[in-house]
Amino acid sequence: MGHTTIDTAAVAERDRLDFWRSTVCDQFVTLDVRPAAGTDVHGRVTAVSMADTQLRKIAAGAHRFERTTHQARTADEDYFQIALARKGRTLVAQDGREAVIGPGDFVLYDSARPFRFVTAGDFEYSVCLFPTRLLPLTRAELGAATAIRFDGRSGLGAMVPPLLAALHRLDPESLPAASRTAIMQSIGDVYVALVRSRVDAAASPNVHLMRAQAWIDEHLADPGLAPADVAAACSISVSYLHKLFGETGTSVAAYVRERRLQGCYADLARSGCDQLTVGAIGARWGLPDSAHLSRAFRARFGVSPSVHRARSAGSGAG
Structure with a gap:
């Protein structure tokens, strides 16, 4: 869809409250x-x-x-969101934390759990809603970064205001579907960088974990990749390897599966891989069983590999 503006001034005063509530819920969550x-x-x-x-x-x-527990549990889609304040001051609460943001500040928040925004007066926000299912982040990572004030004028946070401003100026319908998909993947990378900047700041990085993750990433094409191989390559015990991943809120198997599925997701949208079959792409990432790949891909991303490829190529893209 193109740009759409919805204003309460377009309806009769007596209907504005219901109209506004419906608009906010339809356009956000x-x-x-x-x-x-x-x-x-x-x-x-x-x-x-x-x-x-x-x-x-x-x-x-x-x-x-306010997003209630019931509303979060009954949602069809979960979004991890950025709210950038452009006017006014707002109290944001989620996951037992509170942050106050003013113009130039932003927060991350998760529609999968309750949250609260309370504004002190007139406000303006830019908001980005990104499907949580597309982020290669654990629940623990997501939960560690919500309701924390980011400064949009310095450091890593300084990327966000110009990015959102540029995205608001784009006409998506004028772009090839592959370009839209690539932009979306870049937005996801920004989310990952923001979340992990907070997670890493709260806990010292474990060298053994980092080495294990790097070794796994280099050997994803091996369908027989097993925890024992990773542990041996990193000179640690299998039990310690499992402990390291458990402390991040995931498991060795879940990490391997996520990295493989993310690799397939990216390749299926990449024009340079359009001559490869879905099965061939799966095999490059250590998932040679096409039926298993299809089931796992659909469970992770909500669509089959072929549908994702068709959307990325422009067939059925919105």
């Missing part, structure tokens, strides 16, 4: 929308989609937005 002004609400949302990534701008008066 289902949540409780409570404007401080009651029925006298004024708000505007601008929406654009980039492949599976949703980009939004929202401006309104003082509000309280």
